[in-house]
Each structure stands twice: as structure tokens, then as C-alpha cells.
Amino acid sequence: MKKIDIAVVDYGMGNLRSVSKALEHVAPQKTILVTNNPAEIANAERIVFPGQGAMPDCIRELDARGLRQVVLSAAKNKPFLGICIGLQMLFEHSEEGDSAGLGLFKGNVKRFTAVDMKSSSGEKLKVPHMGWNQVYQIHHNETSATKPHALWQGIEDGARFYYVHSYYVKPDDEQMTAGFSEYPNRFTSAIAKDNLFAVQFHPEKSASAGLQMLSNFVNWTP
Amino acid sequence: MLAKRIIPCLDVTDGRVVKGINFLELRDAGDPVEIAKRYDDQGADELTFLDITASSDNRGLILHIIEQVASQVFIPLTVGGGVREVEDVRRLLNAGADKVSINTTAVLNPQMVADAASRFGSQCIVVAIDAKKVDNQPFEWEVFTHGGRKATGLDAVKWAAYMASLGAGELLVTSMDRDGTKIGFNNPLNRAISDAVEVPIIASGGVGNLQHLVDGVKIGGADAVLAASIFHYGEYTVKQAKAYMAQHGIEVRL
Numbered sequence: 001m002k003k004i005d006i007a008v009v010d011y012g013m014g015n016l017r018s019v020s021k022a023l024e025h026v027a028p029q030k031t032i033l034v035t036n037n038p039a040e041i042a043n044a045e046r047i048v049f050p051g052q053g054a055m056p057d058c059i060r061e062l063d064a065r066g067l068r069q070v071v072l073s074a075a076k077n078k079p080f081l082g083i084c085i086g087l088q089m090l091f092e093h094s095e096e097g098d099s100a101g102l103g104l105f106k107g108n109v110k111r112f113t114a115v116d117m118k119s120s121s122g123e124k125l126k127v128p129h130m131g132w133n134q135v136y137q138i139h140h141n142e143t144s145a146t147k148p149h150a151l152w153q154g155i156e157d158g159a160r161f162y163y164v165h166s167y168y169v170k171p172d173d174e175q176m177t178a179g180f181s182e183y184p185n186r187f188t189s190a191i192a193k194d195n196l197f198a199v200q201f202h203p204e205k206s207a208s209a210g211l212q213m214l215s216n217f218v219n220w221t222p
Numbered sequence: 223m224l225a226k227r228i229i230p231c232l233d234v235t236d237g238r239v240v241k242g243i244n245f246l247e248l249r250d251a252g253d254p255v256e257i258a259k260r261y262d263d264q265g266a267d268e269l270t271f272l273d274i275t276a277s278s279d280n281r282g283l284i285l286h287i288i289e290q291v292a293s294q295v296f297i298p299l300t301v302g303g304g305v306r307e308v309e310d311v312r313r314l315l316n317a318g319a320d321k322v323s324i325n326t327t328a329v330l331n332p333q334m335v336a337d338a339a340s341r342f343g344s345q346c347i348v349v350a351i352d353a354k355k356v357d358n359q360p361f362e363w364e365v366f367t368h369g370g371r372k373a374t375g376l377d378a379v380k381w382a383a384y385m386a387s388l389g390a391g392e393l394l395v396t397s398m399d400r401d402g403t404k405i406g407f408n409n410p411l412n413r414a415i416s417d418a419v420e421v422p423i424i425a426s427g428g429v430g431n432l433q434h435l436v437d438g439v440k441i442g443g444a445d446a447v448l449a450a451s452i453f454h455y456g457e458y459t460v461k462q463a464k465a466y467m468a469q470h471g472i473e474v475r476l
Binding site for chain 2: 013015017021022024025052053119120123125128129130134160162164165183184204207210
């Protein structure tokens with residue numbers, strides 16, 4: 001089998017073209033494959049796990065294609081980037097359709113309440129949370145005092161990324177949180193664990209900051 | 223905090239960007255890919271393409287344009303115009319669109335909005351509402367279709383709430399009374415809709431200067447503001463528009 005540098009997991013939900021185009025842009029010399037083939041996912045050097053739409057549908061389609069095990073295995077073993085629902089699915093449970101996730105991490109996926117959500121200036125906040133919001137980086141110091149995670153390199157703390165979602169993750173283990181945003185309360189928008197990094201926002205649609213993150217991922221050696 | 227978005231709009235016909243007044247009198251404004259790149263460089267938060275091609279022969283051109291833009295511009299792209307069935311949505315998403323805007327078909331067949339939202343997710347379904355102030359109805363603003371030519375008898379505010387309930391993730395509200403006039407958004411219309419729904423609304427139609435953008439957010443309650451001619455003809459750059467909004471206390475991505 002041909003060497004695959006990056007496999008974008010395709011389980012039939014939504015548009016993966018934006019993700020693959022952005023990866024091709026930052027890594028023109030790499031082999032990037034959008035695939036639903038478990039063998040290709042197993043063989044790829046790194047995995048991008050995107051997701052759009054409703055989480056229960058995503059889980060169902062993932063299982064329908066027999067991709068659950070290969071995705072879980074990749075999430076534990078090789079450079080892995082989850083995006084949007086690809087972050088949410090890693091947790092145990094979602095309020096969306098009261099459904100089970102893949103359960104790789106302990107924690108829940110919760111909905112923005114919408115009712116009575118107000119900005120500091122008193123404006124009603126809409127759901128979905130859609131648009132560009134600041135992402136604040138968290139640098140855990142168990143390994144080194146101040147060194148940011150490799151995926152934050154070259155990205156300003158507080159840089160804006162593009163979001164579109166109505167649900168957010170709440171990990172049990174707060175040490176996993178690598179970034180957060182506010183809407184209006186603080187919510188986890190990036191997690192990091194060993195070889196895995198996953199984000200709620202869309203780096204593939206976040207102009208230069210997003211392309212920098214994808215480039216960091218392509219060059220990441222966890 | 224979440225930034226208010228500025229969205230330049232490119233009306234595309236037969237592969238070129240054009241701009242009309244009150245949906246008529248089209249003027250050529252340039253090549254869509256070049257214009258998209260220029261706006262991205264200036265800091266546009268998203269881009270909207272409306273395919274106003276009249277003949278079905280040239281409908282495929284928009285797919286080609288979106289493919290080219292999507293491989294060079296990495297911000298959200300919305301495409302609308304002539305979207306009739308779920309298959310049209312799929313084709314546009316596959317070409318690289320992130321959101322698809324549905325207008326006339328939403329009125330003729332509301333179920334299509336629900337079907338598209340359940341298949342692709344609400345995040346990529348925008349319903350475009352063309353509204354006009356009317357005197358002959360028990361409500362203030364009526365929904366029009368077919369590029370503004372056909373009255374529907376629908377109350378724009380109620381229609382907006384209905385579309386959101388069917389799964390529209392965002393509403394693009396165009397005031398036909400204001401479109402191309404440069405006298406500012408219809409803020410009472412936008413405010414009425416914004417207050418009636420949970421989803422974000424994009425204000426459209428009538429921008430002539432930068433204060434209009436500020437008013438659209440502050441008075442009209444818009445989550446995003448869409449404009450065409452002030453940017454196409456170089457009167458203002460997106461960057462200038464954002465700087466002006468920021469000076470007036472609006473959170474923007476600089």
C-alpha cells in the first residue's frame with residue numbers, strides 16, 4: 001500500500017473538502033487522503049478526525065462504516081487532530097440526542113443554554129455560537145514550565161478562530177484543557193493528551209491562525 | 223468575546239461579479255477569484271457568493287469558481303442562488319462551499335430546508351429572506367421570492383422563526399427597499415427578526431457608509447453585516463470598515 005502521510009477520516013457526514021484543501025495548502029509535499037477505508041486509516045502516519053452535523057448521526061455513520069476501532073486506536077497511538085464533532089465524539093456522552101460518544105475520555109458534551117445568555121454589554125447571545133472568537137491557550141507545566149504545546153506554536157494567545165457549534169465539551173480531567181473561549185462563560189475549546197489534540201473551532205476556516213495550527217500538526221512529533 | 227462579522231457579498235453571473243440597484247441594472251465589478259482573495263487579504267470574516275445567473279447553461283460555472291476560491295481562501299464561504307434541491311446543496315458543499323443559502327425554494331418547499339439541515343447539519347444551511355415593507359397586509363414586512371419579483375403573503379418575522387425551527391443555522395435578511403440604495407440597513411426589520419430567533423442573522427441591503435455597518439449591529443441587532451458595492455468599487459476596504467466598527471465599540475476580528 002502507498003504511504004499515506006495524513007488520512008482525513010470520512011464517515012459520510014458533511015463536507016471534508018475544506019479540511020483536505022487546507023491541509024494540501026500547508027503541506028503540498030504530503031500525501032493527503034480523504035478515506036473511509038479502515039486499512040488506509042490504520043496505515044496513515046497521522047489522522048485528522050473532523051465532524052459536522054449532529055453527534056448521534058456522526059457516531060451512527062462511523063459505526064456503519066466499521067471505523068470505530070481504527071479511529072480509537074489511532075487516537076491512542078499516532079498524531080491525531082480532532083475537529084468540532086471530531087472533538088465531541090471522543091467523550092462519553094452528549095446532551096445532543098442524549099447519546100453515547102466513543103468514550104475515550106471521561107466527560108460530557110453540553111449545549112449552550114441560549115435562554116438568558118447575554119454578552120457583557122447586555123446583547124442576546126445567539127446559538128449556534130457562530131463566528132470568530134478568541135482562543136486562550138493553557139500551558140500545563142507538568143512537562144516544562146512555559147513551553148506551549150507544539151500545536152500553539154506561532155499562534156498568538158487570544159488569536160481568533162472560526163467556530164460554528166451549539167455544543168461544547170466538559171472534560172472531567174481539567175488538565176486536558178489546552179485552550180478555552182468565552183460565550184459568555186468559559187468553555188473548553190481545545191484538549192491535548194499525549195499524541196492527541198482536538199479543537200472545537202475550525203482551523204481549516206480560520207485564515208492564517210488556522211493554517212498555522214494545521215502546519216504545526218503536520219510537523220508535530222508528540 | 224465573539225466578534226461581529228463583516229461579509230463582503232459577490233453577486234456572480236456568467237462567471238463575473240456584478241452589482242445592481244434594487245435587483246436591476248447590473249454593472250461588472252470583476253473576477254470572482256481575484257475579488258475573493260483581495261477581501262480575504264483585507265480581513266473579511268466570510269464571503270458570500272450569490273449566483274444570479276439567469277440561464278441554466280452557465281449554472282455550472284459557480285461550482286468551478288467555488289472550487290478555485292476554496293483552494294486559495296481559508297475562511298467560510300457561503301453560496302446561494304438557484305438552490306432547488308438537496309442535491310444542489312451537496313454539489314456546492316463538495317465544490318468547497320461551507321454554507322449554502324436557500325431562498326425561493328425555502329418558500330416553495332420548506333421541507334427541503336429541513337431535509338438539507340438534517341442531512342448536512344444546520345451549520346451549513348442559511349435561509350435567505352428578501353423582505354419588503356408593505357401596506358396591504360396585517361404585518362409590516364412581507365417575504366418576496368424570485369429575486370424580489372413575487373410576493374408570498376408571508377410575514378417576514380414569522381417566516382424567519384419558522385425557518386430557524388426547521389433547521390436553518392443562520393438567516394440572511396435582505397431589505398429589498400434598501401438594496402443598492404446606500405441609505406443604510408433596514409434596522410427595524412433586522413431587529414424584529416433578531417429578537418424573534420435564536421440563530422444569528424446577517425443584515426443585508428442598503429449599506430452606503432461605515433456608520434451604516436455600526437448601526438446594523440447596534441440598532442438592528444445583526445450578528446454579521448453584509449455589503450457589496452462599498453467594497454467592490456474601492457470606496458472602503460474591509461480593514462477600514464473593521465477599524466471604524468472597533469472605534470465605535472464593536473468587537474471585530476482585526
